Amino acid sequence: xxxxxxxxxxxxxxxxxxxxxxxxxxxxxxxxxxxxxxxxxxxxxxxxxxxxxxxxxxxxxxxxxxxxxxxxxxxxxxxxxxxxxxxxxxxxxxxxxxxxxxxxxxxxxxxxxxxxxxxxxxxxxxxxxxxxxxxxxxxxxxxxxxxxxxxxxxxxxxxxxxxxxxxxxxxxxxxxxxxxxxxxxxxxxxxxxxxxxxxxxxxxxxxxxxxxxxxxxxxxxxxxxxxxxxxxxxxxxxxxxxxxxxxxxxxxxxxxxxxxxxxxxxxxxxxxxxxxxxxxxxxxxxxxxxxxxxxxxxxxxxxxxxxxxxxxxxxxxxxxx
Amino acid sequence: xxxxxxxxxxxxxxxxxxxxxxxxxxxxxxxxxxxxxxxxxxxxxxxxxxxxxxxxxxxxxxxxxxxxxxxxxxxxxxxxxxxxxxxxxxxxxxxxxxxxxxxxxxxxxxxxxxxxxxxxxxxxxxxxxxxxxxxxxxxxxxxxxxxxxxxxxxxxxxxxxxxxxxxxxxxxxxxxxxxxxxxxxxxxxxxxxxxxxxxxxxxxxxxxxxxxxxxxxxxxxxxxxxxxxxxxxxxxxxxxxxxxxxxxxxxxxxxxxxxxxxxxxxxxxxxxxxxxxxxxxxxxxxxxxxxxxxxxxxxxxxxxxxxxxxxxxxxxxxxxxxxxxxxxxxxxxxxxxxxxxxxxxxxxxxxxxxxxxxxxxxxxxxxxxxxxxxxxxxxxxxxxxxxxxxxxxxxxxxxxxxxxxxxxxxxxxxxxxxxxxxxxxxxxxxxxxxxxxxxxxxxxxxxxxxxxxxxxxxxxxxxxxxxxxxxxxxxxxxxxxxxxxxxxxxxxxxxxxxxxxxxxxxxxxxxxxxxxxxxxxxxxxxxxxxxxxxxxxxxxxxxxxxxxxxxxxxxxxxxxxxxxxxxxxxxx
Numbered sequence: 001x002x003x004x005x006x007x008x009x010x011x012x013x014x015x016x017x018x019x020x021x022x023x024x025x026x027x028x029x030x031x032x033x034x035x036x037x038x039x040x041x042x043x044x045x046x047x048x049x050x051x052x053x054x055x056x057x058x059x060x061x062x063x064x065x066x067x068x069x070x071x072x073x074x075x076x077x078x079x080x081x082x083x084x085x086x087x088x089x090x091x092x093x094x095x096x097x098x099x100x101x102x103x104x105x106x107x108x109x110x111x112x113x114x115x116x117x118x119x120x121x122x123x124x125x126x127x128x129x130x131x132x133x134x135x136x137x138x139x140x141x142x143x144x145x146x147x148x149x150x151x152x153x154x155x156x157x158x159x160x161x162x163x164x165x166x167x168x169x170x171x172x173x174x175x176x177x178x179x180x181x182x183x184x185x186x187x188x189x190x191x192x193x194x195x196x197x198x199x200x201x202x203x204x205x206x207x208x209x210x211x212x213x214x215x216x217x218x219x220x221x222x223x224x225x226x227x228x229x230x231x232x233x234x235x236x237x238x239x240x241x242x243x244x245x246x247x248x249x250x251x252x253x254x255x256x257x258x259x260x261x262x263x264x265x266x267x268x269x270x271x272x273x274x275x276x277x278x279x280x281x282x283x284x285x286x287x288x289x290x291x292x293x294x295x296x297x298x299x300x301x302x303x304x305x306x307x308x309x310x311x312x313x314x315x316x317x318x319x320x321x
Numbered sequence: 322x323x324x325x326x327x328x329x330x331x332x333x334x335x336x337x338x339x340x341x342x343x344x345x346x347x348x349x350x351x352x353x354x355x356x357x358x359x360x361x362x363x364x365x366x367x368x369x370x371x372x373x374x375x376x377x378x379x380x381x382x383x384x385x386x387x388x389x390x391x392x393x394x395x396x397x398x399x400x401x402x403x404x405x406x407x408x409x410x411x412x413x414x415x416x417x418x419x420x421x422x423x424x425x426x427x428x429x430x431x432x433x434x435x436x437x438x439x440x441x442x443x444x445x446x447x448x449x450x451x452x453x454x455x456x457x458x459x460x461x462x463x464x465x466x467x468x469x470x471x472x473x474x475x476x477x478x479x480x481x482x483x484x485x486x487x488x489x490x491x492x493x494x495x496x497x498x499x500x501x502x503x504x505x506x507x508x509x510x511x512x513x514x515x516x517x518x519x520x521x522x523x524x525x526x527x528x529x530x531x532x533x534x535x536x537x538x539x540x541x542x543x544x545x546x547x548x549x550x551x552x553x554x555x556x557x558x559x560x561x562x563x564x565x566x567x568x569x570x571x572x573x574x575x576x577x578x579x580x581x582x583x584x585x586x587x588x589x590x591x592x593x594x595x596x597x598x599x600x601x602x603x604x605x606x607x608x609x610x611x612x613x614x615x616x617x618x619x620x621x622x623x624x625x626x627x628x629x630x631x632x633x634x635x636x637x638x639x640x641x642x643x644x645x646x647x648x649x650x651x652x653x654x655x656x657x658x659x660x661x662x663x664x665x666x667x668x669x670x671x672x673x674x675x676x677x678x679x680x681x682x683x684x685x686x687x688x689x690x691x692x693x694x695x696x697x698x699x700x701x702x703x704x705x706x707x708x709x710x711x712x713x714x715x716x717x718x719x720x721x722x723x724x725x726x727x728x729x730x731x732x733x734x735x736x737x738x739x740x741x742x743x744x745x746x747x748x749x750x751x752x753x754x755x756x757x758x759x760x761x762x763x764x765x766x767x768x769x770x771x772x773x774x775x776x777x778x779x780x781x782x783x784x785x786x787x788x789x790x791x792x793x794x795x796x797x798x799x800x801x802x803x804x805x806x807x808x809x810x811x812x813x814x815x816x817x818x819x820x821x822x823x824x825x826x827x828x829x830x831x832x833x834x835x836x837x838x839x840x841x842x843x844x845x846x847x848x849x850x851x852x853x854x855x856x857x858x859x860x861x862x863x864x865x866x867x868x869x870x871x872x873x874x875x876x877x878x879x880x881x882x883x884x885x886x887x888x889x890x891x892x893x
Contacts, residue, residue, distance in 0.1 A: 025503050025504065025506075026503070026504050028506070029503060029504035029505060029506045029675075030504070032506060032675050032677075033505065033673070033675055037675070037677065037713065037773065038713075038773060041713035041715070041772070042715075044713060045713065045714055045715060048677075048711050048714075052711075128615075128641075167638045167639065168614065168638065168639060168640075168641050169600075169603060169604055169607055169614045169639050169640070170613050170614050170615060170641075172600075172604060173604065173607075173608065173613075203601070205739065205740050205741075205744075206738060206739045206740075206744060207605065207738045207739070208683070208702065208704065208738055208739065208740045209609070209683070209704075209707065209708065209738065210605075210608065213608050213611070225740070226690075226740070229698065229741075230692060230698065233698070273692070273693070
């Protein structure tokens with residue numbers, strides 16, 4: 001921390017005091033009271049930006065400080081969930097959180113949302129993370145069992161979202177993060193059916209900012225959703241060929257040498273155009289796909305993705321989260 | 322003096338900041354809640370408030386309610402032979418509140434702060450301001466309703482550090498805001514909401530339930546008087562279920578009487594889809610504030626619909642705690658807007674308090690993305706101001722035309738959160754001529770400025786020429802021009818407003834007429850005679866004779882209320 005970040009000057013803070021969030025806000029409050037926000041919007045905006053930069057910087061610094069810092073994600077870690085491939089079909093075994101689970105509670109099957117019964121006493125709240133982890137483990141298990149199609153997965157996901165254990169907002173957020181992580185992790189059979197229902201159930205398309213909270217993972221999913229739009233715009237013939245190709249890649253059978261000659265270049269094009277989407281719906285991981293396909297390890301060409309691209313803004317005084 | 326107005330879907334209130342505290346002002350009937358209803362009387366004069374609400378059932382074709390829902394749209398509402406825009410009806414409410422304030426304060430009032438749902442769009446905000454103008458009020462400032470509620474709560478504890486969530490479910494709109502308070506700063510961290518979700522929807526759901534369960538013929542839906550009466554029954558049952566386990570909806574269709582017994586479970590089943598919709602805005606507000614619900618210090622309930630035990634229970638489960646209800650949820654927004662009046666007048670008692678708010682939704686333009694050398698993907702939404710940015714704010718982004726030949730760019734401005742513009746709300750467009758030149762020269766800087774009132778300004782600057790196209794968003798049929806506002810102002814001024822000092826008697830008569838419609842046979846004739854007698858008394862204009870007559874008629878109506886002769890009469 002050699003250079004003096006400009007926001008410290010704007011907030012009239014002494015860098016030697018090593019300010020924390022509290023100090024930043026206090027300094028901001030002091031300055032804010034000297035400004036007529038209505039009459040001096042520009043002054044206010046400059047001050048506000050100094051605070052926002054300061055807050056980002058403090059968050060970043062605090063993340064750097066302890067060496068064992070958790071991954072840069074604003075949301076808390078989920079409780080460890082059981083291994084993804086639990087072959088046992090007994091449902092009771094997969095629910096590690098016993099708190100609110102009296103065994104045979106009736107679960108309305110196709111219903112998307114269940115309100116707590118009128119008598120639900122709110123008093124002792126079980127840990128939302130544990131509740132979410134338990135529901136997620138059940139979802140994961142069902143996916144591992146091999147679900148037929150997207151429709152079944154959709155019904156399943158909506159049913160789990162209606163689970164009374166996910167009534168608390170914190171539990172819902174933890175559950176969503178778990179599903180996002182599952183999609184962002186290595187592909188397993190069934191994941192290809194999960195992406196579309198997840199986009200729908202969590203509103204990832206109707207809310208452009210929702211995935212931002214998931215950091216890197218969110219950025220990857222955002223890119224995948226955009227690429228999904230590209231795939232959806234394929235013509236029917238292209239789509240049929242794509243589905244056939246994906247089916248072959250997902251299949252555990254050894255590849256047919258005759259088809260391989262055609263598949264490899266086609267796959268190469270997909271890796272270039274829709275790498276993130278491909279990574280979610282198939283075992284092809286873009287980072288390794290080039291070598292595994294036997295193609296030359298040529299790095300992906302960079303080209304402007306946006307025609308109306310955004311001009312580069314001056315980088316903020318501190319790294320953004 | 323600046324007055325604060327909570328212009329609600331169901332009820333409106335007016336309040337002021339006086340002697341270091343918020344004070345609610347009573348209307349001519351001595352009540353702080355003025356129903357947001359307008360009716361045209363037989364003589365063409367305008368009735369506002371309770372008198373108008375009484376007439377919803379007896380004169381549905383001459384009476385309007387819940388028009389806040391149509392603010393910002395081009396929809397006309399017909400009263401008798403004249404049609405009104407939602408701004409005009411709102412202006413009539415505002416005029417009546419202004420008159421109440423002037424009567425209470427003894428001074429003319431020309432300026433007001435009006436509250437709007439946080440999630441109100443640009444067009445809806447402009448319509449609210451226009452309504453103020455038509456009512457002869459200068460409205461420099463609009464205040465978001467949940468922020469107002471938070472001000473009412475926060476003003477007494479602004480020294481402490483706290484984070485809280487306001488859950489504001491009114492008659493027609495739902496808002497959630499999260500606030501953080503520290504060192505005299507009340508900072509809104511995030512807002513989210515649903516502009517078409519409120520207590521009115523619960524009543525509508527009960528009406529639907531009645532039609533289904535009782536198996537009423539669909540033609541009755543065309544009978545506006547019947548529908549109003551059934552709506553009133555639903556409203557009554559909804560309220561009753563707040564304090565008792567059962568309630569009955571009862572109505573006569575001219576031939577038979579129908580009734581439906583309801584309990585809490587039935588109410589819950591009927592409005593389950595509505596309750597589920599409450600969740601998404603809460604989740605979004607928490608995420609955007611980057612908070613877990615356990616980090617909140619308090620959950621504050623505002624809006625009349627949060628009285629429903631059903632809603633309270635849901636809030637309790639969602640947040641894992643009991644919400645605060647220290648202040649009357651019907652009044653908390655009005656109390657808060659009074660605090661804002663004090664802030665605006667720089668009242669000494671509030672000199673150490675500053676409040677900042679956010680833009681509740683993202684604002685941006687339509688963008689095309691290049692997929693490869695030849696193909697484009699169109700219709701993407703590119704936010705320039707991200708939602709929950711602290712306001713006032715001004716942001717600029719640079720864009721390049723898609724092709725080298727186009728002689729102009731048409732900027733399509735949108736509001737919303739979806740990735741694709743087709744799922745967002747179009748606010749208008751702005752055509753910017755482009756010079757010839759290379760890509761850099763043809764770039765344009767698009768600046769969005771969003772002020773504290775939630776009004777947007779868009780500006781485009783061409784890189785090569787430096788020419789600026791500052792444009793007010795146009796092309797939205799729901800937004801009136803200044804000229805149109807002046808026209809409406811004039812035509813409203815020509816309307817005869819029912820004299821304020823006679824409103825109490827007029828309200829009583831309207832109520833009597835409503836009961837008359839519901840009664841049958843001898844009772845009906847008898848009440849008819851009572852009404853006539855009272856009208857004759859009124860004609861004498863002799864206050865000494867009118868007063869006892871008024872008391873008599875009121876007693877009669879109160880007695881009838883407790884009888885079983887009326888729709889839904891409890892017989893208690």
